[in-house]
Amino acid sequence: MHPQLRTPRAVPALHGALQSGVAIHARGIRVAALQLDISESMRENISRAGQLINRAAADGAGLASLPECFTGKYGCDHFAKWAEPILPEPRAGSGAAMMRDSARRHGMFVTGGVIEEHEGKLFNSMPVYGPSGLQAVYRKIHLSRVLGITSESDILTAGTEPTTFEMPGLPPTLVGMLCCFDLRFRDLLAQYGPNQLAHGPCAILCAPSAFLHATGTDHWELLVRRAALDGQSYVVAPNVAFNPSDQVPLHGKSMVVDPWGRVLAQCNDSGDDIAIADVDLPYLNDVRLKLPISTLAAKFR
């Protein structure tokens, strides 16, 4: 009686098969969620983040994502200290410059969160760099607010645009961007879903996060898996490592989840680490065919 949905398996890479140089596998791309234990030193954070990207590239990843705000300690008191502009040619030594250089050097796609200075305001933003440079910038739409712990909207300006980018392949792999607290909002997830034309359907959702330990214990895995189930897509969810000495401890447990809601790879709570897994596009299509929720949804508008 089991629907016999196949479990994705690692498949051989076809390196250099496409002009872009991105490693495309026979059934999809390899993706990595990079978990970083963030220190007070912006220089050190960026350096260690770069080492994680190098490891992911060595393991064959075509897409690697760092957490939200990976250049400095998370917290409304700190954001302004780590702010940087996001540009096609970013400022030397910035988080964006490291991501741009890594993407170019490894022929891969790299994203991760920085606090962005833009038109005199601060945004919680995720640039996406590919082998040929800046592809997109996602600005966090739902700024987190948990009574007594965090209220980003006191300091930051909210983005308003769901954001996607394409990675090469036949067909190209569409990736939808969201960030941490955004995971709680069904209407943003719906923007990337299988029955969306404007921003979907996304094969992958990428959710750089600095998810709180206080809420993450009960909600992190639940929300990441539900994003996969609702979107019937892979989810790459890197989180900042848990560190009990932090003013605002975060949750770690970075993960990659498949469209059936199964956790394919997961980091422990603490320390620098990588969760890496293969996207399997035929499997994704199987899930959508066997459980056709996008065509069965009733309309309530």
Place this chain on the structure above:
Amino acid sequence: MHPQLRTPRAVPALHGALQSGVAIHARGIRVAALQLDISESMRENISRAGQLINRAAADGAGLASLPECFTGKYGCDHFAKWAEPILPEPRAGSGAAMMRDSARRHGMFVTGGVIEEHEGKLFNSMPVYGPSGLQAVYRKIHLSRVLGITSESDILTAGTEPTTFEMPGLPPTLVGMLCCFDLRFRDLLAQYGPNQLAHGPCAILCAPSAFLHATGTDHWELLVRRAALDGQSYVVAPNVAFNPSDQVPLHGKSMVVDPWGRVLAQCNDSGDDIAIADVDLPYLNDVRLKLPISTLAAKFR
């Protein structure tokens, strides 16, 4: 750093405090998800379902829910055999009659799923009986379709109306109805959410289910907990017991979940059983205040 959301605890009952006779507790009502191992005998199923209601009432429940289609074996080949009309004065010996009689006898609210004959069609329906009789009928909106396992819409007609009912209290407790496969559809859940005027905000969602074992292993708890998290409400989720000899094995693990997404009570997979817990309305309000997702949601229409 923890938000210190209180864990709901049992509170003393104030029996007979209200004219209706429903046992209202100081902080809310006690709710029970009733798990039934369904046999080929409709008479036996109804009898054992009645015994579960009696047990729930003896334990102080003011609301008890049986699973979806509790009078007969689940399956498109079987539905017509168990069909019955749903009426204020139901047919003697029917599932509806047992629920009506139990609700009246115990001074409580009772719901559960039967296959309903209505205007020459079959619906997957959940009548709600209170101490004073029939309160509402919910007709399953999203008929389940999982390739090779179930396709209810070949046999059944879909409902179109989100359905709520009120239980007494100050303020009254609003309960939203959904059924099994409905749990996969964010737009139906949204109808009952904290920022809904037409059908909400619901303090409780009641989801009588016959959730498949094939999909339940990965999805049952995930979907029930996400309904609680999205709606910031309690969820009462009774399921048909797992029975490996069934043509379509179901998943069991009936549960009650709180608005923080925590499982408060859960049955094993097999056998008749009860998951019972106390709704705590002040706690529910705490969750909505501490994590104000309904006021922070961006609009994408």
